[in-house]
Amino acid sequence: MEKIEHIGIAVRDLVSANETYRKLLGVAAYKTESVASENVNTSFFKVGENKIELLESTDPSGVIAKFIEKKGEGIHHIAFAVENIREEMKRLKAEGFILLNEEPKLGADNKLVCFVHPKNVNGVLVELCQEISEQK
Ligand code: ZN
Numbered sequence: 001m002e003k004i005e006h007i008g009i010a011v012r013d014l015v016s017a018n019e020t021y022r023k024l025l026g027v028a029a030y031k032t033e034s035v036a037s038e039n040v041n042t043s044f045f046k047v048g049e050n051k052i053e054l055l056e057s058t059d060p061s062g063v064i065a066k067f068i069e070k071k072g073e074g075i076h077h078i079a080f081a082v083e084n085i086r087e088e089m090k091r092l093k094a095e096g097f098i099l100l101n102e103e104p105k106l107g108a109d110n111k112l113v114c115f116v117h118p119k120n121v122n123g124v125l126v127e128l129c130q131e132i133s134e135q136k
Helices: 014-025 063-071 085-094
Strands: 003-010 031-035 040-047 050-057 074-081 105-107 111-116 126-131
Touching (some): 003 063, 003 126, 014 040, 085 111, 085 126
Parallel strands (some): 003 050
Antiparallel strands (some): 003 074, 031 040, 040 050, 105 111
16 A cells, blocks of 8 residues: 545535534535446645545445444544555455455545455554546
């Protein structure tokens, strides 16, 4: 894995969270995007080389809504940039990690993504992401 690409934070209300993070980071979100496949609205902030992703559920039974219901708002996942997502998925599977999707799927911010079950990662939901433009 190359680096931490972003940290995903589950929020109840994206508009007010955008304002909070704008004040916190001193910079506005550089993009907001809906990801229909995940039932989320997202926004992204740049902090130096790193990014923060805010996620708001668009569906009361969606994964982010369920997460907030169980644990409240807060850090939802850590995303790592990978060069070749398929190879990394194969490697992690061989190491005994549980992948939440068998094929890379289209995520926010022009990425192919795969999630790794938190159960085998000490309670942390991990996202692998590969820039689509870098795909070979
Ligand atoms: Zn993410």
